[in-house]
Amino acid sequence: MANHLYSGDLPDGLDLGHTVAIDCETMGLNPHRDRLCVVQLSSGDGNAHIVQISKGQRKAPNLQGLLEDRNVLKLFHYGRFDIAALLNAFGSLAAPVYCTKIASRMVRTYTDRHGLKNLTQELLGIDISKQQQMSYWGADKLTTAQLDYAASDVLHLHALRNELNERLEREDRLDLAQSCFDFLPTRARLDLEGWPDVDIFSHS
Secondary structure: OOEEEEEOOOOOOOOOOOEEEEEEEEOOOOOOOOOEEEEEEEOOOOOEEEEEOOOOOOOOHHHHHHHHOOOOEEEEOOHHHHHHHHHHHHOOOOOOEEEHHHHHHHHOOOOOOOOHHHHHHHHHOOOOOOOOOOOOOOOOOOOHHHHHHHHHOOOOHHHHHHHHHHHHHHOOOHHHHHHHHHHHHHHHHHHHHOOOOOOOOOOO
């Protein structure tokens, strides 16, 4: 298990398989205002690949190729934000996707706690730290604690997907969840285009 740090893009020839966990660290929660700083990825093998994105960077060809590869499933936790942040930064729309937060909301209806920390505790028996969540991700040099935090956001998504899919199948909600995942890239586009807080399906 190791953290691999890169500057600007994934290295040429890196094969992360057909299912890749992805998460982002930004300067805030407004993708138009707060720049993308870090993108972390994992193939589910216990290793994290962490890419630092420089201020003003608009291209990352290898990362963009992975995001747009229809043969690679991208796993997110709260993908709505990460997909929008990546689209805003690079113009690349991630698809196909899976979101563990959406899956959790659809099967863990007995709770309102759907954070990644809650999921890993209940479903995997793993306690992850969120201490670095509010740290400064725009720094030129990331600390070991920041790298470990970034890694923890992607290392467990494969296992969570397996557990959540079992529950979705048990409750006959897997097809409905898949429809939500299919719509998620469009939901991210709507956020960027000016409808983040508007329910366009409502009557009023």
